[in-house]
Amino acid sequence: MAELGESGGGHHGKKRGGVRAKKMSTRIDMTPMVDLGFLLVTFFILTTTMAKPKAMQVVMPDTKIKDSTQMSKIRESEAMTIILDKNDRIIYYDSIQNPKMESTNFAKIRKIVIDKNNDVLGLQQANGWDQKGVIILIKPTDSSKYENLVNILDEMKIAQIKSYAIVGVSPEEIAMLPK
Amino acid sequence: MPKTSISIDMTPMVDMAFLLVTFFILTTQFRPDEPVIITPPTSTSLSTPPDHGKVVITIAPDGRIFFDLDNQIFRKTLIDKMGENYGITFTEDERNAFALSSSMGMPMSMLKGYLALPPDERKKVPQPGVPVDTTLNLSNELGVWLNNARVAGNNPVILIKGDSKSNYPAVKNVFKTLEDRKVLKFGLITGDEAAPSADQLK
Numbered sequence: 001m002a003e004l005g006e007s008g009g010g011h012h013g014k015k016r017g018g019v020r021a022k023k024m025s026t027r028i029d030m031t032p033m034v035d036l037g038f039l040l041v042t043f044f045i046l047t048t049t050m051a052k053p054k055a056m057q058v059v060m061p062d063t064k065i066k067d068s069t070q071m072s073k074i075r076e077s078e079a080m081t082i083i084l085d086k087n088d089r090i091i092y093y094d095s096i097q098n099p100k101m102e103s104t105n106f107a108k109i110r111k112i113v114i115d116k117n118n119d120v121l122g123l124q125q126a127n128g129w130d131q132k133g134v135i136i137l138i139k140p141t142d143s144s145k146y147e148n149l150v151n152i153l154d155e156m157k158i159a160q161i162k163s164y165a166i167v168g169v170s171p172e173e174i175a176m177l178p179k
Numbered sequence: 180m181p182k183t184s185i186s187i188d189m190t191p192m193v194d195m196a197f198l199l200v201t202f203f204i205l206t207t208q209f210r211p212d213e214p215v216i217i218t219p220p221t222s223t224s225l226s227t228p229p230d231h232g233k234v235v236i237t238i239a240p241d242g243r244i245f246f247d248l249d250n251q252i253f254r255k256t257l258i259d260k261m262g263e264n265y266g267i268t269f270t271e272d273e274r275n276a277f278a279l280s281s282s283m284g285m286p287m288s289m290l291k292g293y294l295a296l297p298p299d300e301r302k303k304v305p306q307p308g309v310p311v312d313t314t315l316n317l318s319n320e321l322g323v324w325l326n327n328a329r330v331a332g333n334n335p336v337i338l339i340k341g342d343s344k345s346n347y348p349a350v351k352n353v354f355k356t357l358e359d360r361k362v363l364k365f366g367l368i369t370g371d372e373a374a375p376s377a378d379q380l381k
Contacts, residue, residue, distance in 0.1 A: 030189045037196035044203030055338055055366035056224040060358055084347075110375075140347045146238065147343035149350065150220040150369055158223060158375060166354070 056153060061165045077123060079135045080116050082109070083169060083177065084152060086143035091177055103178055106151055113159045133162050139169040141177075213282055214306050215239045220343040221372035228338055228366055234328050235368070236321070237282055238341040242349035243308030244321055245284040248328045248335065254278040256331035257324075264323055267291055276301075284308040287320055313355045322356045329362075340368040 081099075083091040090109050093099040094116075104112060113136070120134040136156065140149050149166070156164045217237060237245035248257055258277045262269050265287045269277070273294040277283075284306035285293050293304060311321040328335065337357065341350055357365060 027186075030193055034189055034193055034196060037193060037200055040200045041196055041203065044200065044207055048203055048207045053219065053228065053340075053368050054222065054224045054371060055226055055228040055368050056222050057226065057364065057366055060354065060363045060365075062363055140351070142346070142348045142351070144347045145343065146341040146345040146347060146350050147220040149347065150222055150341075150343075150367060153367070154222040154224070154369075154372075168351075 056150065056157075058153065058166070061167065074135050075129075078120050078129075078132075079137065080113075081137045081139060081173075082113075082152060083173060084138070084140040084144035084148045085177060086141070088145075088148060090152075099173075099176065101176060101178055106148075106155075109152070110155055110159060113155060113161065117159060117161060133160075136161055136164040138164060138166045139173065140166070141169050141174065213237075214245060214284055215243070217340055217342045218344075219340060219368050219370050222367075222369035223372050223374040224369055226366075228368065229336055232332060233336045233338055234325065234332060235282065235338045235340050236325075236353055237284075238339065238345045238349050238353060239308070240342040240344040242346060243284055243306070244311050244349070244353065245282040245306070246309050246321065246324045246328075247282040248332050250332065251278040253328075253332045253335075257327050260327040260331055261287065261290075261323065264317065264327070269294070286310050311352045311356060313352060313359075315359055319356060321353065322360060325356065325360055325362070329360075337362055337365040338368050339365060 077094075079094070081093050083101075085091055088106060090104050090106065091101050092104065092109075092112065093101045113134075117134045121131060123129075124131050124133075138149070138152055138156075153164075153166075215237065217239065231249060233249050235247040235249070237247070239245070248254055255274055255278045258269055258274055261267075267287065267290070269291065273291060276294045276298070280301075283290075286307060286309065289307075293301060296304065309321045309324060310318065312319045315322065317323060325337075339350075339353060357363075
């Protein structure tokens with residue numbers, strides 16, 4: 001106890017200011033603070049959700065337009081219909097007058113859409129029409145899932161299809177669906 | 180040989196730890212209590228919905244619909260407007276309870292009784308979902324919620340949060356309700372999915 005002895009016997013007149021305060025160490029034990037700090041870090045790392053949800057923009061066709069001059073007319077050869085059926089099945093056809101329905105799935109639809117778009121672009125160039133590409137009508141049936149719709153909309157984006165619309169499926173089309 | 184000190188200087192480590200704590204405290208967002216767990220389908224879409232000023236319409240796998248407007252002040256205006264439409268007067272406690280809650284799937288006829296319950300009992304009540312049909316009447320409660328939320332929420336962004344396994348008819352009713360009220364642009368909330376590379380598209 002050298003310090004105690006020194007402060008105890010320190011009244012020699014040489015030292016000014018009488019009783020001198022005991023010199024404290026400027027170092028503090030930071031261990032509890034560090035413990036708490038890392039506990040909080042761990043807690044926030046585990047609770048935080050970094051992945052923010054994404055949103056896909058959808059624009060629906062305006063079905064309230066009654067004035068036929070405002071409706072855009074399309075040629076039959078520029079259109080394609082995609083029907084979303086049950087069990088992730090996709091039915092597609094080109095001609096509206098004489099529909100030849102073909103069955104496919106989500107793994108193959110991308111190529112079909114891209115090929116069709118290229119065909120239509122070629123046709124539009126050959127005839128000097130607007131280069132707007134294929135116009136796709138997406139018709140989800142009541143037995144399809146929401147996932148099917150989102151996936152097909154995503155395919156439209158991947159294939160860079162400019163014009164597509166979600167429309168209702170007609171009873172005639174349902175009757176014609178291949179078994 | 181001089182005796183080396185076994186205590187090390189922890190200051191930089193503490194600095195870093197507290198920097199991380201501060202970062203996580205500021206960036207963290209607690210997930211609001213949701214009445215139903217939704218697994219949204221994935222897409223390659225990259226746009227993120229805004230953090231504030233949005234309406235989220237949730238479609239559960241069983242077809243129940245939940246409605247959410249995200250701001251407490253807006254929610255108070257919303258519940259007042261809903262009360263006017265359906266002739267229900269809400270007490271201050273019920274208004275506060277509504278403002279503090281999130282996604283709601285109660286029909287208007289049951290809403291007052293539900294909000295009067297204490298918070299922990301409210302969680303136990305099964306929510307039947309917001310009634311929705313394809314009319315413009317008061318029977319299409321989702322439509323009325325939507326109309327009022329657009330006014331109360333100062334033109335919010337409208338988002339649909341559907342579960343992958345939701346059946347299309349439920350989605351169709353929501354789409355129709357939106358379309359009838361001239362909401363033709365909206366967002367579908369999706370999870371992340373890697374975009375296909377250029378080679379895969381050939």
